[in-house]
Amino acid sequence: MRNGPASGRALGVPSEAPRATTSRVTVRGRLMTAVVALTAAAMTVAGVTGLALQLRATDARIDDSLSRAVTALRSTQAEGQVQPDGSRGPWTSVQAMLREAVEARVPAEHEGMLSMIDGTFDLRPADETRAIRLDTDEELMAWLGGLTPDDPLSDVPRTVRTSVTEYRLVAVPVSLEADPGVAGMFVVASDRTAQNAGVWRIFATYSLVGLVALAVTSLVAWFVVGRMLRPVRVLRDTVRRVTESDLSERIAVRGKDDLSDLAASVNSMLARLEGAFGSQRELLDDVGHELRTPLTIVRGHLELLDPGDESDVRATQSLALDELDRMQRLVDDLVTLATADRPDFVRRAPVDVGRLTDDVLEKARGLGERRFVVVSRADVMADVDAQRVTQAWLQLLANAVRFSAPGSTVRLGSEVSAGRLLVWVRDEGPGVPRDEETRIFERFHRGQADRVQHGAGLGLPIVAAIAAAHGGRVFLEHPPPGAGPGVGFVLDLPAVGLVDGESESLELVEPRR
Template sequence: MAGTRWERLRTELRSVRSRVLATVLAVLAAALLLVGGLTHYLRLVDVDESVRQDIVQEAGELQRLAQRGPLGPDASPTEDLDATAEEPFADLDQLFYTFLTTTVPGEYEAILAVVDGEPAFEHADRSGFQLDDPATLAAVAERSRPGQTVVFDHRQGERQLRLGVIPVDLAADDRPAHLVVGFDMSAQRGLVLESLGRYLAIAGLTLVVAGLAAYVLVGRVTAPITRLRRATEQISPDDLGRRVPVTREDSDVGQLAVNFNGMLARIEAGFRQQRQFLDDAAHELRTPLTILHGNLELMDEHDPADVAETRAVLLDEIGRMNRLVEDLLLLAKAQRADFVRPGTVDLGPWLDTTLERARALGERDWRLDARAEGLVRADEQRLTQAVLQLAANAVKFSAPGDVVALGAAGSTGSAAPGAGRELEIWVRDTGPGIAEADQQRIFERFARAETGRTVEGSGLGLAIVAAIAHAHGGDVRVRSRPGAGATFTVRLPLDPAGRAAPTAAPAAPAPPAGEPAPPPDGTPGTGPHPSRTHESRK
């Protein structure tokens, strides 16, 4: 039980749905991390740049104040620093006091004035840290450089400070002095990192919501694939009738299901044809094998006459089995794409040659009802095979001296508007005819009309003719009535690519009274649907 659940879980994890979902979430997570990380990295860079600019600004303002001079007693603290005072600063304490009273440090900023190595003034009301501790003063004294602003990082307890040491020189006061500007970098960076934490939490929630939404959406998109997978798991050679439900054919996945169903239909048809071939072979070979077995058992091996007679019977049955197997193989090949190999056929000479070959089938009154002229696209060998098969059937069901006629002509086919032209090739005889009840089934394999029960044959001839006609995109039909002979017509669509349409020329006088006339143009006869491939009169 646990193993089954584990296998089911592994199958689900390897499914298209899980892979697509994992890919979507991985891409989304990477995009969120990249955007969030890059954004907050740029914010950290902005913090460093802002601190550098603030230090430069403080140094510039102090320099301008020192160059301007002290404010008068009635001057406003916001008076322009570029204005020139009456007298310059003569005392460093006065300069630093004036500067600190006119400067407001930022939230994370502190300012310290150092004169002669000792803290003189400090402005650190809002920053929460001070710069006058001994360690900081020692670091300032160590890093300071005359005439040069120095910026460096300094650790003060748990705080990371960035200090800017600005040297101050007055001509009237020769004491060494520095203005120290400090910024709490850990606090400012902490804000960025805190923002990054909130961003990651929101990104995680976004991934969860997006994952749930993607799970549902991907499940709907890949549902046909899931059904396809389940269908393939349930398909076996004994059950090829299952099909995958298709909800939408206008999508790639829906088209995949349609194609899969089409593939199943072709496989099912192939299995059905294979079974039919085996069933037909087993059915038809049983009788000659029984005859062979019976004759061999009854043969007197010491009687030369009996051996010779049995040998003749056996050879005849073996020949019949060989013909039967060849016919079955031909019908099996009829489903292949290369069963017919179309080429250019010149109808007039082809019809003359086919008639000459048919004369060897028996002593009949061979005639040519109509001789079509023109070029058509067809497999000449298969077309000849079909006509000679119909002629052989006509010979079987007629007596010496009876009329057997061939003909070919063009027709308009269907009467529907826009219907294309067709080529009709027929074989007619004056035999016993075919009952209307038999005219539909004689094209089935091994089927026979009542009038053909005593005639020798495998029962596959008309099925082969129908298969050849169907492979050309046409069909075969029969017009007959008992006692009035039969006319078999093969109808093929003409090549629309510019081949000359055949024109029929009378080649023989009209048949005598009582003989069936050739089929008129466009008159459909009775026969099977083009897809049926069976026979009877052979």
């Protein structure tokens, strides 16, 4: 109770939310960065992977063509030279065999072919419609001229780069026993750069389309993310408007997603804070009022005290002690109400309700000159907090004594109804006016009779708090028409773990020994 309205700061609700004065990256910006980065990375990986596969497929197609050219050369060499009689015999000239091989093959697109004799260009295909001229690339010819007949990679496709282009080629040395001293070479080369140009064009088109798609995706994502985060911005603006003196702000909840649940949770939190702060302010106002009165009374009498008058000193002492006792009771009641929300406020245990009824009857005899009657006793075991139930029950009995005449009858009882435990008190007092029925359980509310008797107005709120801590409630009952004056208060408890027994209908019953 020591925390006043300023306790809102301890709960993290500032009087005015500070605004950042430096630029910062927003959630929207971080989400956009992540979306764009992930999209760009996915498109890049897909594009580079597709490019690599296409380049590999192009190289495989070129190598397959070069391998077929080598196979055709070996086949020509094995078949032999056409003789005058139409038969075939062994080749006698390296130059003639190379000419046959060159003329028999039609070069593919971006492919070139030639033969060399002793390191010098000899022949190229006659049809150069789609073929490339290898003999015009001086760097390539110089490289080919430096090859030796015993080159171990003669039949293996290899890559050669010149200032003109990049080639993928085979250079097969050719020699014949019938033509000693002549070193021939069969060369088939493909322009790798030209062959891959189509692949690179497709990749460039893909990149352009990807950039456009990325830009469109970013634009759409910017609006979509902004729309999705709108509840967060509304939440931010609402929290900024919340102060410890105004907790009435609420967030409009739309949809059924996680952000909607968050908004609903924040609304619920604000409602709880508003209720807590309102209760604190009301409690402080009421406590200030209740404590101010006895302090004023004590101060006034002390100021008028005549130290020399012994009877005046004793009367003032008696009055001061009485007012201090009243303040002590008020503080004790406030402590009870302050701890009512704690989990350990109620400690359940199996309780014999019949014996508890007898104990309460015995304790009630000291409350005043009344005829206490146990009308019914529930002989059952219930899982309740015996001390708290006794406290609430005696408070109801004390109220009954306060508002009833000496010698009148105060009835009490316990019973089980529909699986619930009911403990109750009925008196023969003036009753409760209809217009006060909904307010008598509020803190510091006092009826007209209670004002005369200087009650603090915390008794029934304590009873209500004990009932609520058990998961039950307390309510009042008016007697039926013609039954006379009075009112009844019923403590309705769920009584977890209730063990069935019998409810006795009694009149005046002495407690068990």
